[in-house]
Amino acid sequence: MTLLQVARYNNHMNITANNNEAGVGTISRRQFMRRCGQVAVASGLLVAAANVLVACGEDPKPIWQPIGKLTDFAVGKVTTVKLKLGGSGREIPVFVQLVSQQPQVLGGVCTHAGALVGWDESKQQFVCPQHGSVFNKSGHPLTGPAAEGNTGDLPTLQLKVENGIISVFS
Numbered sequence: 001m002t003l004l005q006v007a008r009y010n011n012h013m014n015i016t017a018n019n020n021e022a023g024v025g026t027i028s029r030r031q032f033m034r035r036c037g038q039v040a041v042a043s044g045l046l047v048a049a050a051n052v053l054v055a056c057g058e059d060p061k062p063i064w065q066p067i068g069k070l071t072d073f074a075v076g077k078v079t080t081v082k083l084k085l086g087g088s089g090r091e092i093p094v095f096v097q098l099v100s101q102q103p104q105v106l107g108g109v110c111t112h113a114g115a116l117v118g119w120d121e122s123k124q125q126f127v128c129p130q131h132g133s134v135f136n137k138s139g140h141p142l143t144g145p146a147a148e149g150n151t152g153d154l155p156t157l158q159l160k161v162e163n164g165i166i167s168v169f170s
């Protein structure tokens with residue numbers, strides 16, 4: 001899944017959830033709070049998507065991009081690689097690690113509101129500088145607004161390995 005697809009999918013799910021509750025005359029406090037959370041999540045994702053598009057100047061199209069040789073990455077270590085989103089001028093970090101000898105690439109766009117996250121080697125966590133969300137090594141939110149709003153894990157990017165070269169679709 002590409003970063004753009006993640007943003008679009010999350011936005012679609014939010015709209016679907018709202019439609020499923022349409023027609024209810026009154027809502028409980030819990031439903032109200034959940035809807036507020038959904039609106040906040042949708043707003044954040046729209047801002048994130050807009051930030052990407054504005055920075056690129058156009059709607060970037062995902063393309064396969066090589067990020068390095070399989071042998072460049074060590075088991076248990078997270079390596080940051082800069083990638084141009086859709087081949088555009090917008091550079092984002094992606095995080096490569098080998099899990100059970102298989103490459104895994106996480107996108108470095110925060111699922112709260114689209115800021116770029118960084119890898120903290122000493123704490124073995126991803127950290128978003130914008131509002132302080134923290135994600136574990138698998139990209140799952142632990143603290144901060146991304147965890148509180150349950151906005152989701154950092155996106156796992158689609159990848160392929162050909163002739164020992166890892167490429168991601170982004």
Ligand code: FES
Pocket residue numbers: 110111112113114115128129130131132133144145146
């Ligand atoms: S953008 Fe808000 S915590 Fe990352």
